Amino acid sequence: MTPTLAERSSGMHRTRRVGVGRAHAKVVLLGEHAVVYGAPALALPVPQLPVTATAGRSSRAADDPDGVTFTATGSAPPPVVGPAWDGLRRLAAEYRAATGVPQDLRLDVVLDGSIPAGRGLGSSAAHARAVVLALVDLFGGEVTANVVDGLVQAAETATHGRSSGVDAQAVGASAPLRFRDGRAQELSVGCDGLVVVADSGVVGRTKDAVELLAGVFRHRAGARESFVDRASRLTDEAGRALAAGAPEEFGARLTDYHGLLSSAGLSTTRIDTMVEAALTAGSLGAKLTGGGLGGCVIALTRPEHARQVVRRLHDSGAVRIWAVPLRGSGGHAC
Known part of the structure; x- marks a missing residue:
């Protein structure tokens, strides 16, 4: 029988000590602002500006009430305070709720990023996606692309308020995308x-x-x-x-x-x-x-x-x- 995520998380089927997730920057080619009103948008991934998240179980008490300690490093680390950080904490809490990871399990997450924040390059979404994928890699189990996108979007909403969803998907894309009404397709x-x-x-x-x-x-x-x-x-x-x-x-x-x-x-x-x-x-x-x-x-x-x-x-x-x-x-x- 395949173990559940909760069983994996509790150590009953412990297969990994560390989970790794990756994402990258993006730029919007056209469609800014109008996309939240139903217009299309075109986005281009920028893979040479990557983010890597490394997640592992912690033996010490976490500083955060959600049981996760975040550490930022790299050439352009995200700010450790403010809406983006709040978004990551919300993401960790929603990941636990969605997958059954025990609330008393403490985690350390290290973010190594090269995307300058506040430049329209998708920094917050890329960090959120990298964290989700690191947690998925750590605990295993089946997590669909829609679940990943939804968790990243929840973090984006906490960070920016109303969000179109373009960043959440483009920071994980391998090709240019056309985005409209929450759906993305590869751009010819x-x-x-x-x-x-x-x-x-x-x-x-x-x-x-x-x-x-x-x-x-x-x-x-x-x-x-x-x-x-x-x-x-x-x-x-x-x-x-x-x-x-x-x-x-x-x-x-x-x-x-x-x-x-x-x-x-x-x-x-x-x-x-x-x-x-x-x-x-x-x-x-x-x-x-x-x-x-x-x-x-x-x-x-x-x-x-x-x-x-x-x-x-x-x-x-x-x-x-x-x-x-x-x-x-x-x-x-x-």
């Missing part, structure tokens, strides 16, 4: 190219951006419908351009979407400067990515133009830059 990509991701060095203020946009919608008749309709059309056009192998058209939709976000007040002077620098250097399109009011810029670039695009982005204020193939799982830092 018929052309090559690099998506250059440039960190402005300014923490994005997603909550403030959401509230700002909601205020615009409240005080301007028809503003929400117009925003969502325009976002949906640009995202659908971009998806068709990718499938058809038309990078110039796809790039143009990126730039158009930046205009939509900027006109709603979600960009900043530095972000706009970086977008213009990327376009001037030969990018096919560029935009902010994520919630806005800081964070990162993405630029679609032909490989032969990447060096000059990277140089101009650095000159315009970027503090870190990565280049991600539009299709394929590789990538390198610039």
Whole structure:
């Protein structure tokens, strides 16, 4: 008879001393903000910004009332206080409830991450997914992808409030995704190219951006419908351009979407400067990515133009830059 998760957790069928889980960053190509109102979104995994979680049983009392002690390390560890940490604690509690892990079993979880927080790169979701997968690996048993996604989404809701679910799935994806109404499917990509991701060095203020946009919608008749309709059309056009192998058209939709976000007040002077620098250097399109009011810029670039695009982005204020193939799982830092 196959042991239950509770039996594994209690040591009756102890098969592992340590569990390991991994996830990675992501960028939203198009669809920010509108996706929570039912519009589609396109997302690209960024596998060269990984997160690894290691979970093991602890013989000492946990500092946290949920019985889990978290330790952060790596080149870009998450903050040990605040909403993201609260989200991880909630995740641990919900994992116990969903799988029957005994409440008196103490755990140590070490997070080794390279995703800068607050940049629209999915840091909180990636850490949450890595933790869930580490716990699954530690205790064994059958846990479906839907359960994993649901646990990550619960942590995201605790961290950000209303959340579309894009990050929860994209940080575990191996290919670009089209996301709508809680469902994701692999995006057809018929052309090559690099998506250059440039960190402005300014923490994005997603909550403030959401509230700002909601205020615009409240005080301007028809503003929400117009925003969502325009976002949906640009995202659908971009998806068709990718499938058809038309990078110039796809790039143009990126730039158009930046205009939509900027006109709603979600960009900043530095972000706009970086977008213009990327376009001037030969990018096919560029935009902010994520919630806005800081964070990162993405630029679609032909490989032969990447060096000059990277140089101009650095000159315009970027503090870190990565280049991600539009299709394929590789990538390198610039």
